[in-house]
Amino acid sequence: MDPTAELRERDDLLDRLRPYVDQIGLCALTLENSARALGLPEETLQDFFPTKEDLIVALIARNRIRLRAKFANLDLSMPADEFRRVMWTFYVETASDSRLFFEAYGLALHDEHYGDFLHGINDWLGLLKDALIRRGIPPDRAEAFATLSLAVYRGAMMDYCATDERPRVNAAMELWFKAANWLTER
Amino acid sequence: MSRTVDLERRAALLERVEAYILEHGFAGLSLRPLADAVDSSPRMLLYHFGSKEGMVTAVLRSARERQLALFDRLRRNEVTTPAAICKAAWAYMSQPKVGPMLKLFFETYALALRDPEAFPGFLEGAVEDWLRFLGDPIRKGGASPRQARAQATIVLATYRGFMLDFAATGDRERIGRAIDVWSEQLHA
Numbered sequence: 001m002d003p004t005a006e007l008r009e010r011d012d013l014l015d016r017l018r019p020y021v022d023q024i025g026l027c028a029l030t031l032e033n034s035a036r037a038l039g040l041p042e043e044t045l046q047d048f049f050p051t052k053e054d055l056i057v058a059l060i061a062r063n064r065i066r067l068r069a070k071f072a073n074l075d076l077s078m079p080a081d082e083f084r085r086v087m088w089t090f091y092v093e094t095a096s097d098s099r100l101f102f103e104a105y106g107l108a109l110h111d112e113h114y115g116d117f118l119h120g121i122n123d124w125l126g127l128l129k130d131a132l133i134r135r136g137i138p139p140d141r142a143e144a145f146a147t148l149s150l151a152v153y154r155g156a157m158m159d160y161c162a163t164d165e166r167p168r169v170n171a172a173m174e175l176w177f178k179a180a181n182w183l184t185e186r
Numbered sequence: 187m188s189r190t191v192d193l194e195r196r197a198a199l200l201e202r203v204e205a206y207i208l209e210h211g212f213a214g215l216s217l218r219p220l221a222d223a224v225d226s227s228p229r230m231l232l233y234h235f236g237s238k239e240g241m242v243t244a245v246l247r248s249a250r251e252r253q254l255a256l257f258d259r260l261r262r263n264e265v266t267t268p269a270a271i272c273k274a275a276w277a278y279m280s281q282p283k284v285g286p287m288l289k290l291f292f293e294t295y296a297l298a299l300r301d302p303e304a305f306p307g308f309l310e311g312a313v314e315d316w317l318r319f320l321g322d323p324i325r326k327g328g329a330s331p332r333q334a335r336a337q338a339t340i341v342l343a344t345y346r347g348f349m350l351d352f353a354a355t356g357d358r359e360r361i362g363r364a365i366d367v368w369s370e371q372l373h374a
Binding site: 024025027028099102103105106107108109110118121122140141143144145147148150151152153154155156158159161162163168169171172173174175176179182183 | 292340
């Protein structure tokens with residue numbers, strides 16, 4: 001098979017597996033149950049992903065690429081306050097990705113197979129920091145503010161994923177939008 | 187065996203089980219290796235805790251009780267504003283010796299999101315207990331219950347997000363600077 005077609009097939013398997021992953025969680029995933037969910041012999045899946053860990057790493061990477069692409073489509077020139085609201089909507093709409101993220105994170109903290117994931121965790125920090133610098137925030141402050149912003153969105157998603165209490169978490173985010181305006185405008 | 191002796195043994199065993207879980211996490215927990223590690227036997231573990239689930243419940247209950255005791259201590263020391271609570275919490279949580287606990291917390295959180303029943307009381311302790319602790323003083327300060335909960339929610343979210351970042355990156359300085367920026371606003 002030519003390499004491009006093979007990669008496409010690999011990505012396609014990952015995408016087709018995703019609903020099953022959302023149903024049972026990363027931690028419960030095995031090559032056996034994944035192959036069954038895809039209706040494939042385990043050996044076929046193994047051609048692409050020799051071990052369960054390879055499969056999980058690939059799922060996490062695939063998710064990251066998908067989110068980055070989605071993020072790249074956002075128009076970053078909108079007013080800052082609007083951008084923060086769009087970011088929050090983005091997080092809420094991709095809540096199943098946040099669950100996957102928290103799970104990958106939990107795995108990575110205890111299992112060195114997934115260590116790369118922890119190194120990549122702050123990709124988003126760079127993106128956000130650059131966006132802030134483009135808006136005229138000094139680099140030092142931009143890094144601190146990006147760190148703070150990410151903390152808010154991730155922490156709020158941890159709450160939302162656990163409790164499903166959207167009105168309360170949304171009301172809390174309104175307080176963040178206000179605070180962020182105050183912090184960047186002074 | 188007298189009941190007191192029994193309870194003492196259970197408490198001692200629980201302490202060792204907690205230490206083991208702190209190191210290994212809850213994922214893939216099985217009785218045999220655990221029993222070996224704590225110089226006990228699966229039979230004794232089952233005698234004291236009834237089942238593996240009973241043991242997990244006991245470990246989680248004891249962690250939640252410790253957290254509530256910590257809240258009481260902070261209240262007694264009048265550490266009650268969000269800024270003061272977060273400052274105290276960051277000072278405590280950023281110590282190297284607390285690292286394993288922080289990791290276990292996030293690992294358990296992820297597992298509990300998938301299967302809350304397997305981790306009884308964990309998410310309530312992680313969210314609701316904190317919201318009450320953070321929100322009560324805000325409400326006493328004159329905010330409506332809804333406002334107080336919203337404020338407690340954003341403080342908890344931010345603090346938790348910082349901890350998640352810290353557990354992954356260990357970047358104390360960057361996170362410390364971000365906490366300083368955040369405090370400007372908390373004090374405002």
